[in-house]
Amino acid sequence: MSNPTQRLHAAIAAVDAANSADPNRVVVEGEELPAELVYGQRMSAMLDRVYPDASEALRLAVRAQHIRRWQVPRASYPMDRPGYLRWRKELGRKHAEWAGEILGACGYDPEDIARVGSLLRKENLRRDAETQALEDVAALVFLLHYAEDFAAKHAPEKVVTILAKTLAKMSEHGQEAAGGLGLAPAVRHALEAAIVQATDP
Numbered sequence: 208m209s210n211p212t213q214r215l216h217a218a219i220a221a222v223d224a225a226n227s228a229d230p231n232r233v234v235v236e237g238e239e240l241p242a243e244l245v246y247g248q249r250m251s252a253m254l255d256r257v258y259p260d261a262s263e264a265l266r267l268a269v270r271a272q273h274i275r276r277w278q279v280p281r282a283s284y285p286m287d288r289p290g291y292l293r294w295r296k297e298l299g300r301k302h303a304e305w306a307g308e309i310l311g312a313c314g315y316d317p318e319d320i321a322r323v324g325s326l327l328r329k330e331n332l333r334r335d336a337e338t339q340a341l342e343d344v345a346a347l348v349f350l351l352h353y354a355e356d357f358a359a360k361h362a363p364e365k366v367v368t369i370l371a372k373t374l375a376k377m378s379e380h381g382q383e384a385a386g387g388l389g390l391a392p393a394v395r396h397a398l399e400a401a402i403v404q405a406t407d408p
Contacts, residue, residue: 215263218313222247222271225305229277243273249352253344257384264319265337268326269344271306299328332376343381346373347388350398355391363397370394370401 229241250269254261261269279298284290303324310320325331325338332338349357350373358366374382390398 214313214315215266218267218310218315219251219270221309221313222267222274222306225275225309226273228275231277243276246273246348247271249348250344253348253351254340257344257347257381258340261340262337264322264326265340267306267310268323268337268341271302271309271323271327272341272345274302274305274309276302303327339378339381343377343384346377346381347384349373350385350390350394351388354394354397358393358397366397367400367404370398371404374398374401 223244226243226247227241229243231242232239233242233245234240235245247270250272251266254266254269258265276298279294279301281291281294284294284297306327307320307324310323315323325335326341329338329342332342350370354366354370357369361369374385377385385398
């Protein structure tokens with residue numbers, strides 16, 4: 208596929224097709240949709256909003272951030288901190304593998320595939336601006352679309368602690384973008400408390 212724009216659109220469509228098989232559902236404006244399909248679309252929308260000049264590799268990685276995620280369930284690893292870290296590492300590896308298969312079929316070269324894989328594995332976070340941008344986008348999507356449900360299921364102090372950790376992973380640009388989101392009141396209050404917690408000596 209020689210046309211770069213056509214190739215990008217084909218790859219994104221293939222990622223969406225893979226995520227359309229997600230058995231988990233979310234309701235968006237009254238319509239029940241595959242959860243990871245919606246997540247990928249929300250990631251791309253946030254990237255366009257916060258990093259409008261993103262490279263093709265970053266656009267692909269953002270869309271494939273959770274590709275076929277349900278196939279590596281959290282419950283398949285011990286429910287402790289080491290188990291969580293092993294799960295996250297395996298997710299990154301599988302996301303890179305599954306995305307790479309799609310990119311290869313769409314005509315991307317090995318260097319492009321390796322770059323997207325590196326982003327999906329979150330390699331060189333903090334030192335790689337695009338890996339950091341991917342982390343920022345994921346955090347912003349969580350704050351805007353998922354933090355309210357999370358907050359409703361956990362004690363306020365835990366929510367504040369989680370949001371403080373989320374902020375700590377973000378760049379200054381990402382943190383500034385968080386301030387401009389139209390967050391639910393409960394999330395905004397918790398985020399304000401998290402900022403205070405993060406800045407207290």
